Amino acid sequence: MNNRGRKKGADGEKSRELLMEIAAKQFALHGFHETKISTIVKEAHVTQPTFYLYFKSKEAIFQELVDMFKGKLHTLVEQSRLSSGIESAELQKRIANGLTAIFRLFQDNEQIARIGFFGSEESFDMKKKMAKQIEENLATEVENGYFHDNVDLNTVAIAIVGVIEHLTLTKLWKGINSPEELAEEMTKLFLYGLILVPSTGTIQNTSEL
Template sequence: MIVILEKEVYQLKKRGRRVGADGEKSRQTLLEISATQFAIHGFYKTKISDIVKEANVTQPTFYLYFKSKEAVFQELVDIFKEKLYHLVAQSKLPADIAEEGLMERIAYGLCAVFELFQQNEEVARIGFVVSEEAVNIKEQMTAQLERNLKEEAELGYFHTNINFGVVAAAMVGAIEYLAITKLWTGTHTPEELAEEMTYLFLQGLKK
């Protein structure tokens, strides 16, 4: 389910619809169906006529909430980015974690990201894979993770002589690949993937 953010409610008010009434529900439905259509067919093959047919509304209703197909696509990408960047920023380790609780805390942060990908699969596919912004989104995520790791190293959690840019890029690549091949195929849960990634990056392959 796609959650309508405060800025979206503000847009509803600007367009003259009563927030909390059928207008908000229609907009939410259009967002969710658009996400599914874009994820399945891609941007160029998705048609507004197919979106409104699936939503059981008219094209004028669609244009009441969105200026164009590009506008609804961009909004979906923006929703995903905002949620993802927030989770990555929140995953930074605080200064008071005991050594025995370190792996659990890291796994908790990773699990939240995988849960975002699971609960918003269509939007995640758009933002992380399909859209032209996908590369930039992953670069921004990598940069935030690198900042997190450097600050965490300064707190004494990790070695300081590590190229954290490489580590962060490897983590983002692993998250993307595991989401596509394990999470979205239903073979692994967010918890399982988070635990495996945490163990690999902290303990490595050494016996």
Template sequence: MSNIINILAGVVTKMGKRGRKKGANGEQSRKQLLDIAAEEFAHNGYYETKISTIVKRAELTQPTFYLYFKGKEEIFQELVNLFRAELSNLIKQSRLEPGISLTSFPDNIKGKLTAIFQFFKGNPNLTQIGLFFALEAEKIKQQLSDQIEMNLIAEQQDGYFRTDIDMGIVADSIMGIIERLTVTKLLSGLKTPEMLANEIVNLLVYGLHYQ
């Protein structure tokens, strides 16, 4: 999995949460458990994933698992929270700054969308957990859509988009497009993040008709 889990594992381990072992060995063990748990949850779902399988694949013991996590629910929720926080941060960063020339702003949008799809592609297991398997998956997607709407309204006020469009509908549409294309094109390997970003911008900015 990406460096995101690695960073998180390091931060928590160094803090010595609940008296856990500090140092490189503890950090590596925690990261390994998170990596394998993400893969198990993504492939088998929450209820079919077992702690015994996770620790066996990690070549660790169940007591070692409980040094870092109270149980399956805690490690799963940590993965969900990690996905939610990282994607929320990416969407916040995707807002266009005022003053971008109208000729170059499509390329700016492509860059922002590409970053989101790259996160999904680099973290396929985490993406499936956050978008589909988490109990709060719909709430997460609604939160993200709300963030997109806030960005769009600000960009609308900056003169990038028409003022007669309901940006709530646009935001829900974009979130739906991102979710669907992630499943059908990105995680299946049919399209790259750059290709998908380009297709979305061509559709939403330039439309279906010939200019």
């Protein structure tokens, strides 16, 4: 391929990426039904025929955005599974790192996340699959001796998804807390809870706190 052909291909890819970026913003702001292709191409400074070079329809670009976010999220949850042999001193840090990566995905891809995780018809199914994936991670981690098995792992997994969802909406996207801060708080909550249990095994009187 000559230089002219390579440049044309590079320019085409840039146009496609720009259309996806603008479409993500429009879908997040106005929802699927109120977003118009004419608005997307106008902001991208391209023609509607250019749009149809890359996407068959508004539905096609919407679905690609949702699938892209879904794939990234699946990969991060998969990578957050704790491998065997981690020292107890490193356990909290490793869990927090996995959660930080997930929160950072939501932060860096807010517009797409608003579509894929909150605004699409697939969002409920996506959260359900995320919970299932986390439950499978937890089952492996119980087998590896990191956690006890006297709680329902499905309930824990659903709770983790719910906390991530709510903290993203109320803390992360409002700029109140960073991904690292939210991950640290979540890790402490799920690892240690709220009740202070001293070495004697009895719960300390709250009036002494």
